Amino acid sequence: MSVNSKGNEDISSISLNSSETLNTSNNILPLNELYDSITGFIQQLDLLAEREIEKISETRKNWEKEVDEVEETNRRLDKELKHLENNDKKSTEKKVKEKRDITQLKSEISKLKKGQDEITSAIEELQLQIELKRDAITRKKEERAESLQALRSQRRKNQLKLNIYEDCTCMRIYGAQEDKITFIFTQIREDKPHREHAFTVDVSQGQYKVTECFPRLRDLDQIVKWVNQSGDFYKFLKKMRKSFSEYHKSRINAYNSHS
DSSP states (O other): OHHHHHHHHHHHTOOOOTTOEEEOSSOEEEHHHHHHHHHHHHHTHHHHHHHHHHHHHHHHHHHHHHHHHHHHHHHHHHHHHHHHHHHHHHHHHHHHHHHHHHHHHHHHHHHHHHHHHHHHHHHHHHHHHHHHHHHHHHHHHHHHHHHHHHHHHHHHHHHHHHHHHHHHHTEEEEEEETTEEEEEEOSOOSSOTTOOEEEEEEOTTSSOEEEEEESOOTTHHHHHHHHHHHOOHHHHHHHHHHHHHHHHHHHHHHHHHHO
């Protein structure tokens, strides 16, 4: 009876329009068919109750299935949450590592910048030293140019004096080689005053040595020995000139005696 009363309440509580349908889990009944089946449904209330029980059982199964699905979903979500938490942990660790790396990189950049500043300072100091050296070299070049100019001026003066001396002494002097000096006499012969008489003195061995002599003098060795003993080079030149003069006088005398 309680089932029938419940069925009556369920039926009496139903308010449907002609255009509406009744939805169940098993089928969808049009409204006109529902009205046609109401009488048979009331008569077969017990059967409907069994069907309702079956529906409730089916709903329960569906609910349990949904619960299982929800639990499975929860487990999946828990797993995903753990995965996300793990990813978040890794991300946090990565951020910490990145922050540490950034800090280290900043420190290295700071060191590099400091080193760059030191290098820049050293370069500036070196450039300053280069400028000072360049200025010193420029000054030395200027001083050398002035000294060279003075030497050239003095050389011209000396050359002028030498020319006067050569004109007066009828003697020219040449630096033939290193440690060797060549002396050339003129005005020896009266018949040929411009004829040159020359000899070369080598002073490389610490003593005077005549390596070349034209014409060759017979008393040359004695004169060289004398200058090495006396050290009077000025008188040595006078002796050589006199010897050249006597050489030609003797040749002239010999020529006259034969003629």
